[in-house]
Every structure is written in structure tokens, then in C-alpha cells.
Amino acid sequence: QKEVEQDPGPLSVPEGAIVSLNCTYSNSAFQYFMWYRQYSRKGPELLMYTYSSGNKEDGRFTAQVDKSSKYISLFIRDSQPSDSATYLCAMTPDTNAGKSTFGDGTTLTVKP
Amino acid sequence: TAGITQAPTSQILAAGRSMTLRCTQDMRHNAMYWYRQDLGLGLRLIHYSNTAGTTGKGEVPDGYSVSRANTDDFPLTLASAVPSQTSVYFCASSMGQGNTEAFFGQGTRLTVV
Numbered sequence: 198q199k200e201v202e203q204d205p206g207p208l209s210v211p212e213g214a215i216v217s218l219n220c221t222y223s224n225s226a227f228q229y230f231m232w233y234r235q236y237s238r239k240g241p242e243l244l245m246y247t248y249s250s251g252n253k254e255d256g257r258f259t260a261q262v263d264k265s266s267k268y269i270s271l272f273i274r275d276s277q278p279s280d281s282a283t284y285l286c287a288m289t290p291d292t293n294a295g296k297s298t299f300g301d302g303t304t305l306t307v308k309p
Numbered sequence: 310t311a312g313i314t315q316a317p318t319s320q321i322l323a324a325g326r327s328m329t330l331r332c333t334q335d336m337r338h339n340a341m342y343w344y345r346q347d348l349g350l351g352l353r354l355i356h357y358s359n360t361a362g363t364t365g366k367g368e369v370p371d372g373y374s375v376s377r378a379n380t381d382d383f384p385l386t387l388a389s390a391v392p393s394q395t396s397v398y399f400c401a402s403s404m405g406q407g408n409t410e411a412f413f414g415q416g417t418r419l420t421v422v
Contacts, residue, residue: 203351240415295367
């Protein structure tokens with residue numbers, strides 16, 4: 198079983214919808230949780246970063262971490278066609294990007 | 310700002326041939342990484358370098374080698390390519406210990422036939 202499992206998708210939603218993207222993990226040592234966004238034929242780019250449990254909001258995006266359940270989520274409010282991309286969760290036990298374990302990604306399409 | 314530059318963008322390679330994927334960064338980051346991305350398997354770390362002059366093995370290092378002669382360059386070499394090495398390869402860098410963000414290049418699409 199993989200250390201990080203990500204809802205496979207794909208997801209297709211209408212413009213303006215609220216989107217929920219989710220990952221579960223098994224390694225209780227993970228302390229840092231990231232969400233990367235990857236547009237087609239591009240490299241991933243960091244979207245959100247959270248340390249330990251709690252919520253973090255950045256504009257239309259909210260990252261949520263529940264360490265007790267080993268579950269993280271990314272919520273996108275008022276989704277836009279420009280949000281269409283693959284979203285990758287990643288997590289690491291310490292502040293070393295090279296130790297990140299990535300989910301497989303969820304591909305989101307927001308239809309106008 | 311260029312960030313991370315990978316070359317070539319794509320390549321078709323005959324099985325058994327060797328190839329070097331190039332990666333250069335201009336951010337003076339200490340750490341650099343090579344990942345491969347495959348459908349259903351996500352991003353998997355091949356090799357990494359925490360600082361110039363050092364390298365280490367990641368999750369899937371077999372069939373690949375790297376070198377880190379200076380801060381900016383981190384080439385990945387396939388000595389004798391096999392079809393299972395068909396993938397999209399991403400080079401990434403980070404400031405190093407104390408920073409969780411990785412900056413990725415645009416990727417190299419490699420097809421081994």
C-alpha cells in the first residue's frame with residue numbers, strides 16, 4: 198500500500214463550483230503538507246503549504262490537515278476554468294523537500 | 310527569471326543507447342532532484358543532491374546515474390536505456406534543509422523504443 202493515497206478523479210465541475218481534493222496517508226511522521234498544481238505539459242508548482250494540523254487559506258484556496266485522521270484536503274471556492282490542472286498532494290517528515298512523498302494527482306476540469 | 314531549465318524537451322531513444330538529460334538552475338539552490346512521473350505511479354524520486362559534490366539514491370535509482378560537479382548543473386544519465394524508462398522526467402531544486410518547497414523544470418518526455 199502506498200504511503201500517500203490521493204482521490205484519483207478525474208473531476209469535472211461547472212465554473213463557480215466548490216471543489217474538494219483529498220489525500221490520505223499512513224506515515225505518522227509526516228509534518229509538512231503541500232499542494233502542487235501542474236498544468237498540462239508543465240512542471241508542478243507549489244500552491245499551498247501547511248505545517249501540522251489546521252487550516253490555511255489563500256484567496257479561493259483552503260488547505261486543511263487533520264493529522265489525527267491522516268487526511269488532508271484542498272478546497273477551491275468559486276472555481277474558474279483557469280483552475281483546470283492536475284493537483285498533487287505532497288508531504289514530508291521534516292523541512293527537506295527531497296523527502297517529499299507525492300500523491301498520484303487528481304485532474305480537475307472546470308467547465309465554463 | 311529562468312529558474313530551472315531542462316533539455317531536451319522530448320526525445321525518442323533506441324533501447325540500449327545512452328543518453329544524458331540536462332538540468333541547470335540559476336537560483337543558487339543547494340539541493341537538486343530528479344523525478345520521473347508515470348501515470349498511476351505519481352512522482353518518484355530517482356536521485357538527489359543536497360549540495361554540490363554529493364549525490365544520493367532515491368526511490369527508483371536503478372539504471373540511472375547523476376553527478377553534481379557544481380551548484381547549477383545536475384545531469385541525469387541513462388547508461389543503457391530500456392523501454393521501462395519511458396517516462397516524463399522532472400528536475401527540481403530547493404534551497405535545502407529548512408525549506409520544503411521544490412521548484413520544478415518543464416520536464417523531458419523520453420520514449421525508449
